[in-house]
Amino acid sequence: MLSDLLPILLASADAAAxxxxxxFIRLLTVFLLAMWVGFEVITKVPQRLHTPLTSGSNxxxxxxxxxxxxxxxxxxxxxxxxxxxxAVVLAMINVVGGFVVxxxxxxMFNPKKK
Amino acid sequence: MSSQAWINLAYLTASMLFIVxxxxxxxxxxxxxxxxxxxxxxxxxILAACFEQxxxxxxxxxxxxxxxxxxxxxxxxxxxxxxxxxxxxxTGMPQMVALLNGFGGAASSLVAGAxxxxxxxxxxxxxxxxxxxxxAAETQLAPWSQFAIATALTGLxxxxxxxxxxxxxxxxxxxxxxxxxxxxxxxxxxxxxxxIATLALIAGLCAYPTSNLLYWLLVIVGSALGCTLTLPxxxxxxxxxxxxxxxxxxxxxxxxxxxxxxxxxxxxxSLVGASGLILTAIMCQAMNRSLVGVLFGGLGTxxxxxxxxxxYAGKVKSASAEExxxxxxxxDRVVIVPGYxxxxxxxxxxxxELANALEKRGATVEYAIHPVAGRMPGHMNVLLAExxxxxxxxxxxxxxxxTFPETDVAIVIGANDVVNPAARTDPxxxxxxxxxxxxxxxxxxxxxxxxLSPGFAGIPNPLFAADNTLMYFADGKKAILDLTNALSKx
Numbered sequence: 001m002l003s004d005l006l007p008i009l010l011a012s013a014d015a016a017a018x019x020x021x022x023x024f025i026r027l028l029t030v031f032l033l034a035m036w037v038g039f040e041v042i043t044k045v046p047q048r049l050h051t052p053l054t055s056g057s058n059x060x061x062x063x064x065x066x067x068x069x070x071x072x073x074x075x076x077x078x079x080x081x082x083x084x085x086x087a088v089v090l091a092m093i094n095v096v097g098g099f100v101v102x103x104x105x106x107x108m109f110n111p112k113k114k
Numbered sequence: 115m116s117s118q119a120w121i122n123l124a125y126l127t128a129s130m131l132f133i134v135x136x137x138x139x140x141x142x143x144x145x146x147x148x149x150x151x152x153x154x155x156x157x158x159x160i161l162a163a164c165f166e167q168x169x170x171x172x173x174x175x176x177x178x179x180x181x182x183x184x185x186x187x188x189x190x191x192x193x194x195x196x197x198x199x200x201x202x203x204x205t206g207m208p209q210m211v212a213l214l215n216g217f218g219g220a221a222s223s224l225v226a227g228a229x230x231x232x233x234x235x236x237x238x239x240x241x242x243x244x245x246x247x248x249x250a251a252e253t254q255l256a257p258w259s260q261f262a263i264a265t266a267l268t269g270l271x272x273x274x275x276x277x278x279x280x281x282x283x284x285x286x287x288x289x290x291x292x293x294x295x296x297x298x299x300x301x302x303x304x305x306x307x308x309x310i311a312t313l314a315l316i317a318g319l320c321a322y323p324t325s326n327l328l329y330w331l332l333v334i335v336g337s338a339l340g341c342t343l344t345l346p347x348x349x350x351x352x353x354x355x356x357x358x359x360x361x362x363x364x365x366x367x368x369x370x371x372x373x374x375x376x377x378x379x380x381x382x383x384s385l386v387g388a389s390g391l392i393l394t395a396i397m398c399q400a401m402n403r404s405l406v407g408v409l410f411g412g413l414g415t416x417x418x419x420x421x422x423x424x425x426y427a428g429k430v431k432s433a434s435a436e437e438x439x440x441x442x443x444x445x446d447r448v449v450i451v452p453g454y455x456x457x458x459x460x461x462x463x464x465x466x467e468l469a470n471a472l473e474k475r476g477a478t479v480e481y482a483i484h485p486v487a488g489r490m491p492g493h494m495n496v497l498l499a500e501x502x503x504x505x506x507x508x509x510x511x512x513x514x515x516x517t518f519p520e521t522d523v524a525i526v527i528g529a530n531d532v533v534n535p536a537a538r539t540d541p542x543x544x545x546x547x548x549x550x551x552x553x554x555x556x557x558x559x560x561x562x563x564x565x566l567s568p569g570f571a572g573i574p575n576p577l578f579a580a581d582n583t584l585m586y587f588a589d590g591k592k593a594i595l596d597l598t599n600a601l602s603k604x
Contacts, residue, residue, distance in 0.1 A: 020253065020256075020259060020260060023260065023375065024260040024372075027260075027371070027372055027375065027377070027380055030377055030380050030381060031368060031371075031372075031380050031381075031384050032384075034129075034380065034381040034382075034384040034385055034388075035384045035385075035387065035388045036388075037133055037385065037388075038136070038384060038385040038386075038387070038388025038389055038392075039388045039391075039392060041133065041136045041137050041140070041389075042136060042140075042388060042389040042392045042393070043392060044140045045139060045140045046140070046142075046510070047483070047485050047491075047492055047495075047510050048142070048483070048492055048495040048505075048508060048510070049139060049140070049141075049142060049145060049492060049495075050393060050396075050490075050491030050492030050495075051207065051211075051490060051491060051492035051493055051495065051496045052139065052145055052149070052492075052496075053139050053389065053393070053491075053492075054211060054356060054357065054360055054390075054393065054490060054491055054492075055207070055211045055214075056135070056136075056139055056145075056148070056149055056152060057136070057360060057364065057385070057386045057389045057390065058211055058214055058215050058218070058360055058363065058386070059152060059153070059156070059214075060132055060135070060152055060155075060156065060364075060382050060385065060386050061215070061218045061360070061363040061364045061366075061367050061382070061383065061386040062156070062217075062218050062221070062367075063132075063156065063159060063367050063378060063379055063382035063383060064218060064221045064222045064225055064366070064367040064370050064379060064383075065156075065159075065160055065163070065221070066125075066159050066160060066162075066163040066376060066378060066379060067163075067222070067225040067229075067367075067370045067371070067373070067374050067376060067379055068221055068224070068225050069160065069163040069164060069166070069169065069184055070163055070166045070168055070169060070374060070376075071168075071225055071228040071229050071232065071374070072180075072183065072184060072187065072228070073163075073164065073166070073168060073169030073172060073173075073180045073181075073183075073184050074168035074169060074171075074172050074180075074232070075172045075176060075179065075180050075183075076168070076172075076232040076235070076236070077231055077232045077235045079228075079231050080228040080229070080231045080232040080235070081183075081228075083224045083225075083227050083228035083231065084224070084225070084228045085183060085187050086221075086224055087220075087221040087222075087224035087225050087228065088184060088187035088188060088191060088221075089187050089190050089191040089194075090191065090217040090218070090220050090221040090224070091191065091217070091218060091221035092187070092188050092190070092191025092192050092194075092195060093191045093192075093194045093195040093198070093214065093217045094195065094214050094215070094217045094218035094221065094363075095156055095160075095191075095192075095195065096191065096192040096195030096196050096199070097194075097195030097196065097198050097199045097210070097214045097217075098195070098199075098211075098214050099149060099152065099153045099156070100195070100196055100199035100200060101199040101202075101207070101210060101211065101214070102149045103146070103149055104199065104200075104204070105204075105207065105496055106145050106146045106149060107146075108204070108496065108499040108500055109142060109145075109495075109499050109505060
């Protein structure tokens with residue numbers, strides 16, 4: 001049964017069955033460009049928004065939920081699924097908690113609420 | 115278009131939304147919208163992930179089981195996250211952010227661990243039907259492959275993030291065991307040992323990527339390193355640590371993206387990584403500390419502490435609440451300088467009342483916010499906003515510094531190094547060149563402080579002995595309440 005499911009897990013690896021170096025460079029390009037965009041955009045944030053920015057970006061770092069869903073949802077191995085399940089829980093705490101907290105903080109800066 | 119193409123398109127949309135979200139975060143009016151867009155992007159990415167081939171195929175093989183499981187996990191996580199975010203008091207924000215951040219790091223480590231486990235299991239399969247899968251797994255598990263290196267890095271950074279954040283949480287929450295910075299003289303040796311072990315394990319895992327044991331050993335060593343790197347860091351350096359850990363959690367997610375070949379993880383992760391690094395640099399600059407100094411802790415805390423006595427001898431003027439109230443009565447323009455001590459004493463509401471009392475007498479009151487005031491970046495703004503202090507009155511350092519000469523009274527509450535004029539006047543001072551608030555240029559300076567003890571830079575502050583300075587020795591919150599009382603009586 002296990003052996004029926006394992007190939008599923010590798011589907012994504014199959015799809016990317018290009019030369020490993022090409023694949024790596026492709027991702028590295030994305031990584032470096034995104035870092036650069038990040039530097040450019042964030043440099044302009046004023047000091048008073050540093051806290052919401054920290055917590056907002058914190059929420060976005062929960063993007064690892066995507067990876068967690070893929071490894072947990074494949075049900076490939078029991079232990080792997082357990083780890084994936086835990087990862088989904090933790091990443092979702094990060095995502096939901098992060099966005100809600102940021103919203104609460106920004107609300108306080110908003111004088112209209114009174 | 116294949117289903118994978120649609121999924122990738124969804125990821126691309128999510129990535130663009132994240133970038134726009136960051137962009138909108140740069141303006142106070144657009145920040146709320148930015149946060150919404152970030153959340154929408156996240157929802158799109160998470161939904162798309164549920165349609166990834168591994169999930170779809172396991173649904174085909176097992177029915178609803180995987181979807182139910184994912185939904186359960188998602189709901190548990192969302193419920194815990196939402197409860198934490200809503201229930202936690204606003205003043206505990208730094209702790210809360212630290213904790214959430216740690217969870218993200220831990221999740222990345224688990225993703226890499228799960229992927230490695232399943233991949234090594236796949237490589238052990240036998241039989242004709244599995245030939246393709248086995249071959250694919252073997253390619254992934256080749257020594258020094260992208261998969262191997264990225265798995266090692268994810269495990270390490272994720273573990274450091276989780277434990278580092280946990281220690282930061284414990285320190286900010288002021289759990290008794292974590293209150294004092296860890297200053298064991300052997301800590302540099304311990305860190306060095308852990309660093310060597312880390313490098314050895316990374317190299318080992320890259321060379322033998324089929325070893326799950328090496329991976330979990332690396333996670334354990336990374337956990338220890340996360341603790342030993344954060345434990346020695348003092349309370350005043352916390353803003354730097356929070357930024358740095360934030361950056362790590364992003365980098366861990368980006369590394370996990372390299373493990374599972376996923377663009378959206380790489381993009382979102384590196385955006386967060388970059389934002390954390392920039393904030394770290396800003397914080398370090400504002401504290402005149404080198405990143406290395408903060409990380410390896412305790413630098414300069416014990417060195418230049420001497421010499422305070424001759425600076426202070428006979429020149430420090432201590433005043434009572436009534437005397438200070440008298441000075442305040444005649445003031446037209448008052449600037450309040452809140453510092454780390456105010457955040458610790460939670461005196462923001464008391465400060466608001468004092469400001470109200472002053473404004474009732476016709477004085478204008480403004481607040482001078484140093485970039486590192488508080489316990490996390492921009493924390494003071496959040497604290498004062500919580501006490502309903504209008505936003506326009508909070509002024510940044512460069513903006514308010516030129517106005518100090520026209521200020522009648524500057525009230526410094528729980529701040530020390532950030533108002534030390536020695537940074538400007540004494541080129542030999544350890545904090546020379548550090549940006550400070552020029553409160554000493556105000557006509558009268560009132561310093562509310564418990565004692566003459568030095569701040570985290572460990573140096574005396576000539577401001578306390580200046581002719582125009584009145585010291586008010588008391589606990590922050592009580593002092594402000596007494597001042598307000600004295601003022602309304604007078």
